[in-house]
Amino acid sequence: MDRKRKHLVRIGAGVAAGLGAVALVWTGVAANAEEPAADDFETKIVGGEPAEEGQYPSLVALGHAGAGTPFERQFCGGTVITETVVLTAAHCLEVVDSPDDLVVFSGSVDLDSEDLVETTVADFHLAHDYNEPVDLANDWGLILLDEPVDAEPIDVGTEPEEFDVLETAGWGNLGDDTYPSVAQRLEVPFVGDDDCEAAYGDEFDAQTMLCAGDLENGGIDSCDGDSGGPIMADKDGELILVGIVSWGHGCAEAGNPGVYAEVADFNGAIDDVLEDWS
Numbered sequence: 035m036d037r038k039r040k041h042l043v044r045i046g047a048g049v050a051a052g053l054g055a056v057a058l059v060w061t062g063v064a065a066n067a068e069e070p071a072a073d074d075f076e077t078k079i080v081g082g083e084p085a086e087e088g089q090y091p092s093l094v095a096l097g098h099a100g101a102g103t104p105f106e107r108q109f110c111g112g113t114v115i116t117e118t119v120v121l122t123a124a125h126c127l128e129v130v131d132s133p134d135d136l137v138v139f140s141g142s143v144d145l146d147s148e149d150l151v152e153t154t155v156a157d158f159h160l161a162h163d164y165n166e167p168v169d170l171a172n173d174w175g176l177i178l179l180d181e182p183v184d185a186e187p188i189d190v191g192t193e194p195e196e197f198d199v200l201e202t203a204g205w206g207n208l209g210d211d212t213y214p215s216v217a218q219r220l221e222v223p224f225v226g227d228d229d230c231e232a233a234y235g236d237e238f239d240a241q242t243m244l245c246a247g248d249l250e251n252g253g254i255d256s257c258d259g260d261s262g263g264p265i266m267a268d269k270d271g272e273l274i275l276v277g278i279v280s281w282g283h284g285c286a287e288a289g290n291p292g293v294y295a296e297v298a299d300f301n302g303a304i305d306d307v308l309e310d311w312s
Contacts, residue, residue, distance in 0.1 A: 082220030082254070085143045090203050090273070091186035093217060094120055095139040096177075096262060097152075104152065105145040105215050111204040111263025112138065113275055115190060117182040119308060122262035123278050123295065124164040127175040133157055138177065141184040143217040145205060154180045159307050161300065171242040173280045173295040175262075176304065178311050188264070190297055190304075191274035197267035198224055200246050202279065202292075206260030209285060213259055222246040222254055222265075225291040233290055234283070242299050244277050247291030255286035265294050 092114045097107035110126035133155040141151040157178040203219040230245035256279045265277040277294035
């Protein structure tokens with residue numbers, strides 16, 4: 035079975051080589067959305083184009099604590115949903131033994147920027163039903179920070195089928211095994227549940243997952259290192275969070291859309307954890 039798109043988490047310098055973790059991609063499945071024409075999208079290689087400072091104020095990077103630059107230590111993305119809580123993928127957190135081993139980078143889309151702020155972690159939580167009923171179902175987790183981050187919390191959406199086009203951003207593989215210091219951004223079309231199930235069979239769970247990408251041509255997608263980051267939709271001129279970069283087969287391959295954890299399915303569970311942490 036081809037599980038290549040269950041991307042390996044990008045491990046930076048100074049990190050133990052034994053962390054063979056899965057890092058994935060998120061994309062949106064709109065149950066009834068009409069797929070836009072491929073010409074409507076800038077079909078660049080994986081990673082799209084550089085994000086501008088302030089374009090995604092809720093976007094943060096997850097990194098391993100310890101020696102090395104932020105660029106070397108970054109391995110996943112995340113999204114600020116309260117001033118002290120980051121939403122990310124469970125598969126990003128399952129490689130972390132202790133909150134002391136994890137940090138969050140915020141304040142800039144450039145991991146080499148002098149404006150980047152490193153924040154330590156007080157606690158983290160993996161979804162209790164992660165990997166149920168199938169592998170990578172309920173692929174979400176929360177990070178409680180020791181102090182507020184220099185970021186703007188994003189509103190969490192509930193109806194992804196309302197949107198035809200999604201945006202995703204992160205520091206993942208550009209498609210040629212290179213990684214940018216500046217976050218890349220990309221627009222991708224929804225892929226319906228039926229088409230996603232046709233691509234992935236019983237690996238796809240329509241209740242907890244969404245899909246997005248160019249089914250016919252490929253060429254646009256999230257990739258290794260983008261895991262845990264956001265996929266967003268424009269609602270009345272404001273971006274809202276609809277999913278989390280989770281998994282897929284390969285990167286930007288025709289016929290294999292990106293798969294994303296569907297935030298609308300676990301809003302209530304997130305609220306329960308936030309209440310426990312308050």
